[in-house]
Amino acid sequence: MAAFGTVFMPEMSIAQYRDGQWQSPRISAADTLSLHPGAHALHYASTCFEGLKAFKHADGSVHIFRLDQNVKRMRQSSELLALPEVDTALLEQMIVDIVKHFKRDVPEPPGSMYIRPTHIGTEPAIGKAASAATQSLLYVLLSPVGDYFAGGTRPLKLLVETDGMRCAPHMGMIKSGGNYASALNPIMRARAQYGADQVLFCPNGDVQETGAANFLLIDGDEIITKDLDSSFLHGITRDSILTIAKDMGxxxxxxxxxxxELLERAQKPKTEAALSGTAAVLTPVGSLIHNDQTITVGTGEEGTQTQQLRRALNEIQWGQREDTFGWLTTV
Incomplete structure (x- = not known):
């Protein structure tokens, strides 16, 4: 099985913004993009993206999970990066059209079609470090993916980092490549030094998120997670899990x-911790490294609450449970 996100469908949906308006989208080959070397995104990081999935149900129908929220967040990211305003109807149609185009290629559960809308500033102007790009490209890639847990779930080890931050505080809620790049070196150092899987960024002792996922602490029947502000990503999977948790009482x-508080609660026998994100929904956390000490979270294994919450969300996505929240868009 190829690594997650390394196989792509041969075509994508693409639209160009120029002369103050969006041009009509088209289906184009997905193996290349033509960009001027002076494109704004290449020099000043005017680029953002989204990640969502389409799922095939037992009757053969295909459904996109939380399309509206991903489009809404991409509009927000584009606005905060001073990119041209994304047209909601245009982007929704581009996503639906390309998924429909490759409807027969959507894998059966637990696989899915990963959807990657991307928005980049393309204006060739290296003198605009303090100005917005007036030209851009919006495109939607598709990547068929298998079961994230094909090899079985393995509880992760996180390094608790209290000095550094994942990204600049005012940039955290933007889904931009620059935020992921800024977290790479701390993650690589944590892997090399401690054998950690990820870094849990906790600037000034405030538990935020890892380099690529939101963090949830589950203590009995209570889920504790940081309240939304501009410093970290407002995960749509996070929101979905919290909504399901409330519905479950x-x-x-x-x-x-x-x-x-995290370290104190983590040592209780029934405590669980997990990372939430589009790829794995909920990934269990088995241990935390703090001040060169390893703290086991609960039993160190995946807990029943984590399993139950992930299963409930998967069952909605796979059409095995009623979608009472209106999260699925049929293509």
């Missing part, structure tokens, strides 16, 4: 969580 506490 769990207590959801969106509030500040300190490292001290």
């Amino acid at each position: 769990m207590k959801v506490s969106e509030r500040a969580l300190s490292v001290d």
Whole structure:
């Protein structure tokens, strides 16, 4: 099986913004893009993206999960990066059209079609470091993916980092490549030094997120996670899990969580921790490294609450449970 996100469908949907308006989208070969070497995105990082999935149900129908929220977040990212405004109807149609184009190629559950809308500033102007790009490209790539847990779930080891940040505080809620790039070196150092899978960024002792996922602490029937602000990504999977948890009668506490409280609660036998994101939905966290000490979270294995929450979300995505929240868009 190829690595997640390395196989692409041969065509994509693409639209250009120029002369103050969006041009009509078209289906184009997905193996190349033509960009001027002075394109704004290449020099000043005017680029953002989204990640969502389409799922095939038992009757052969295909459904996109939380399309509206991903489009809304991409509009927000584009606005905060001073990119041309993304037209909601245009982007929704581009996503639906390309998924419909490759409808027969959507894998059966637990596989899915990963969808990657991307928006980049293309204006060839290297003198515009303090000005917005007036030209851009919006395109939608598709990547068929298999079961993220094909080899079985393995609880992750996180390094608790209290000095550094994943990205600049005012940039956290933007889904931009620059934020992921800024987290790479700390993650690589944590892997080399501690054998950690990821870094849990906790600037000044405030538990935020890892380099690529939101963090959830599950203590009994309570989920604790940082309240939304501009410093970290407003995950759509995070929101989905919290919504399901409330519906199941769990207590959801969106509030500040300190490292001290995290470490204290983590050592309770029934405590669980997990990372939420589009790829894996919920990935269990088995241990935390803090001040060169390893703290086991609960039993160190995946807990029943994590399993139950992930299963509930998967069942909605796969059409095995009623979509009472209106999260699925049929293509």
